[in-house]
Amino acid sequence: MPAFYQPPHRILLGPGPSMVDPRVYSALAAPIIGHTDPDFFGVLQDATDLLRYVFGTENECAIAVSGTGTAGMEAAVMNFVEAGTKVAMFANGYFSDRLTEMCKRQGAEVARLEKPWGEVFDDDEARAFIEREKPQIAAFVHAETSTGALQPAKAICDAAHEVGALTIGDCVTSLGGMPVEVDKNGIDIAYSGTQKCLSAPPGLSPLTLSPRALERLRARKTPCVSWYLDLKLIDAYWGASHRYHHTTPISMFYALREALRLCKLETMEARFERHRLNHRAFVAGIEALGMRMHVAAENRLWTLNTPVLPAGVDDAALRKRLLEEFSIEVLGGFGPLTGKVLRVGLMGVSSQRNYVLLLLQALETCLGGSGAARAAEAVYAGG
Ligand SMILES: *Cc1c(COP(=O)(O)O)cnc(C)c1O
Numbered sequence: 448m449p450a451f452y453q454p455p456h457r458i459l460l461g462p463g464p465s466m467v468d469p470r471v472y473s474a475l476a477a478p479i480i481g482h483t484d485p486d487f488f489g490v491l492q493d494a495t496d497l498l499r500y501v502f503g504t505e506n507e508c509a510i511a512v513s514g515t516g517t518a519g520m521e522a523a524v525m526n527f528v529e530a531g532t533k534v535a536m537f538a539n540g541y542f543s544d545r546l547t548e549m550c551k552r553q554g555a556e557v558a559r560l561e562k563p564w565g566e567v568f569d570d571d572e573a574r575a576f577i578e579r580e581k582p583q584i585a586a587f588v589h590a591e592t593s594t595g596a597l598q599p600a601k602a603i604c605d606a607a608h609e610v611g612a613l614t615i616g617d618c619v620t621s622l623g624g625m626p627v628e629v630d631k632n633g634i635d636i637a638y639s640g641t642q643k644c645l646s647a648p649p650g651l652s653p654l655t656l657s658p659r660a661l662e663r664l665r666a667r668k669t670p671c672v673s674w675y676l677d678l679k680l681i682d683a684y685w686g687a688s689h690r691y692h693h694t695t696p697i698s699m700f701y702a703l704r705e706a707l708r709l710c711k712l713e714t715m716e717a718r719f720e721r722h723r724l725n726h727r728a729f730v731a732g733i734e735a736l737g738m739r740m741h742v743a744a745e746n747r748l749w750t751l752n753t754p755v756l757p758a759g760v761d762d763a764a765l766r767k768r769l770l771e772e773f774s775i776e777v778l779g780g781f782g783p784l785t786g787k788v789l790r791v792g793l794m795g796v797s798s799q800r801n802y803v804l805l806l807l808q809a810l811e812t813c814l815g816g817s818g819a820a821r822a823a824e825a826v827y828a829g830g
Contacts, residue, residue: 467646497710511703534586604633624718
């Protein structure tokens with residue numbers, strides 16, 4: 448008989464999952480109650496109120512779909528993209544390719560505007576593409592975890608609304624770490640995941656719909672092809688009638704509620720500043736090692752960093768050593784960035800000064816070189 452499972456103590460500095468706060472672990476251990484218990488509806492209501500705060504929205508619909516971030520992505524596509532729907536896709540990394548694939552499986556007509564991995568679309572390019580394609584849906588990845596680049600949302604959403612399109616924004620790696628500002632940016636359908644900057648375990652996908660999107664959802668004539676991800680049915684469970692749809696993952700809702708409560712306790716402003724500071728310190732350390740970042744300074748995510756590996760460094764061997772000697776998890780690049788970059792997540796609880804310093808010291812040891820941790824210290828000291 449196998450022994451009780453005790454995972455190794457890891458420092459999670461990869462593209463997710465991130466580390467989990469002890470208070471969120473405590474929330475997970477609370478007793479199960481039923482998914483139709485009036486007390487549980489209070490948990491859902493708290494989650495909605497807190498999600499509005501974290502997303503930066505006053506949307507009526509702010510929920511969490513059962514499943515990881517990909518479930519939110521699939522819910523967005525399945526409920527708003529049908530056979531023949533014209534979709535304008537901003538394609539500059541792996542997750543926009545995944546969105547493209549989902550749209551194509553729905554039978555959509557997808558027009559793609561492409562950029563190399565690590566670059567982003569400027570306002571004029573975004574506007575020209577949407578004016579030319581006149582789509583019904585424009586989709587983009589706000590924080591591209593495969594590249595480390597942040598795609599500004601406002602120009603895409605403004606241009607989309609001018610042609611009557613709705614926007615889908617993947618906020619999986621930005622929500623809880625960088626401003627998403629759903630209302631200010633005008634993102635109609637925004638989704639995220641619990642295990643990145645919200646620092647809860649993987650298993651739920653927060654999602655919010657603008658009044659415009661909710662109206663289009665409710666006006667849909669044909670039923671959503673996916674029964675499980677049908678947002679009309681899920682919305683009815685969250686709404687006043689609380690109509691049974693599926694058994695919600697109760698413990699994960701306790702965890703999400705607590706993770707969101709911790710966002711509110713810290714305040715989003717302080718949280719963004721923390722992510723920005725740790726990112727800046729990490730970059731200073733990387734540059735002190737004579738390395739450079741893959742993404743141009745003005746387009747970098749604070750939550751996912753892609754330092755370029757020095758020539759001749761074996762990516763897999765380096766990561767194996769970081770894991771075995773330092774118990775630090777970081778991941779490598781994939782697709783066009785295979786073997787070229789590291790992917791270092793500083794998300795949620797993982798975005799802390801001691802982890803930044805530890806990783807930089809570990810990199811000094813593994814790569815040779817010095818001064819990385821000192822350069823980071825200078826940033827923390829206000830340099
Ligand atoms: C992680 C991620 C996803 C997928 O989320 P899962 O939780 O792995 O299903 C989607 N989009 C982006 C940008 C991500 O980083």
